[in-house]
Amino acid sequence: xxxxxxxxxxxxxxxxxxxxxxxxxxxxxxxxxxxxxxxxxxxxxxxxxxxxxxxxxxxxxxxxxxxxxxxxxxxxxxxxxxxxxxxxxxxxxxxxxxxxxxxxxxxxxxxxxxxxxxxxxxxxxxxxxxxxxxxxxxxxxxxxxxxxxxxxxxxxxxxxxxxxxxxxxxxxxxxxxxxxxxx
Numbered sequence: 001x002x003x004x005x006x007x008x009x010x011x012x013x014x015x016x017x018x019x020x021x022x023x024x025x026x027x028x029x030x031x032x033x034x035x036x037x038x039x040x041x042x043x044x045x046x047x048x049x050x051x052x053x054x055x056x057x058x059x060x061x062x063x064x065x066x067x068x069x070x071x072x073x074x075x076x077x078x079x080x081x082x083x084x085x086x087x088x089x090x091x092x093x094x095x096x097x098x099x100x101x102x103x104x105x106x107x108x109x110x111x112x113x114x115x116x117x118x119x120x121x122x123x124x125x126x127x128x129x130x131x132x133x134x135x136x137x138x139x140x141x142x143x144x145x146x147x148x149x150x151x152x153x154x155x156x157x158x159x160x161x162x163x164x165x166x167x168x169x170x171x172x173x174x175x176x177x178x179x180x181x182x183x
Contacts, residue, residue, distance in 0.1 A: 012037070013035045013036060013037050013052075014035070014036050014037075015033050015034070015035060016034040016035070016036050016051070016071055016072050016073075017033070017034045017072045017073045017074075018031055018032065018033045018034070018073075019031070019032050019073050019076045019087070020032075020076075021076045021085035022078075022083065022084055022085050023055050023062070023063075023084065023085055023087070023107075023108045024055065024057075024062050024063065024084070024108055025083075025084060026082070026083030026084055027083065028057060028062075028084075029057060029058075030055050030056060030057045030062060031055070031056050031057075032053055032054070032055045032073055032076070032087060033053070033054045033055075033056070034051060034052075034053055034067065034070070034071070034072055034073045034089070035051060035052040035053075035054055036051045036052075036071065037050075037051075050066050050067075050068050051066070051067045051068065051069075051070050051071065052064055052065065052066060052067060053065050053067045053070075053073070053087065053089075053113060055108065063108060063110075063111045064111075065108070065111060065112060065113045066113075067089060067106075067113060069091040069102075070089035070090065070091045070104065071089075071090060071091055071092050072089065072090050073087050073088070073089055074088050074089065074090050074103070075087075075088040076088070079105065079116070079142070079151045080107075080116070080150065080151050084107065084108075086105050086106060086107045086116055087105070087106050087107070087108075087113075088103060088104070088105050088106075088140075089103065089104050089105075089106060090102065090103050090122070091103075091104075097126060097128070098124065098125065098126040098133070099123065099124070099125045099126075100121060100123065100124050100182075101121070101122055101123035101124075102118075102119065102120055102121050102122060103119040103120075103122045103138075103140065104117070104118050104119065105117040105118075105119070105153070116151075117151075117153050119138065119140060119153065119155055120155075120181070120182070121138070121181070121182030122137070122138035122140065122155060122182060123135070123136070123137050123138065123182065124136045124137075124182050125137075125168065126162075127162035127163070127166060127167055127168045127169070128162075128166050128167060128168070132161075132162045132166065133162075134159060134160055134161040134162050134169070135159065135160055135162075135168060135169055135174075136157055136158070136159045136177065136180065136182050137157070137158050137159075137174065137182075138155040138156065138157050138158075138182055139155070139156045139157075139158065140153060140154075140155055141153065141154050141155075141156060155181075155182075156176065157176075157177045157180040157181065157182060158174040158175060158176055158177060159174065159175060159177045159180070160173035160174040160175065161173070
């Protein structure tokens with residue numbers, strides 16, 4: 001049945017990621033697939049090249065929705081406690097040798113993906129390729145709920161210089177950068 005999802009695209013696609021969860025209703029046993037024409041590749045969030053999230057329950061297609069500007073499903077979790085899982089999607093852009101990544105937390109509403117939280121930039125790296133700007137990476141964290149009781153989030157930013165040989169820093173090289181944002 002999965003071929004039906006792909007047939008409608010009328011082009012070859014790559015499955016960039018697949019995750020299991022309950023995306024349409026509490027207790028559902030579903031799989032969400034991130035589909036991208038031509039295979040995984042960095043893309044501009046304003047790109048006209050669309051990726052799709054296809055959600056299937058066994059052989060039944062639950063939803064196929066556009067996820068423009070996203071490359072991968074990186075995490076699944078029920079962050080608001082309603083029994084339905086949300087999807088954390090990332091989108092990457094490689095420009096002039098610098099990799100920039102953004103993240104969005106989405107939930108399925110009917111046959112549409114709705115943004116629960118847009119984290120904006122969460123990674124920027126420019127080691128190698130003649131760059132020595134270092135890397136900045138965001139750690140996504142839950143914050144205390146807002147006045148409305150809905151989940152809240154924050155991004156703690158860490159940074160590290162490139163290694164002396166021009167390669168990416170090691171994990172232990174990263175230090176907190178209070179007050180910084182990744183744009």
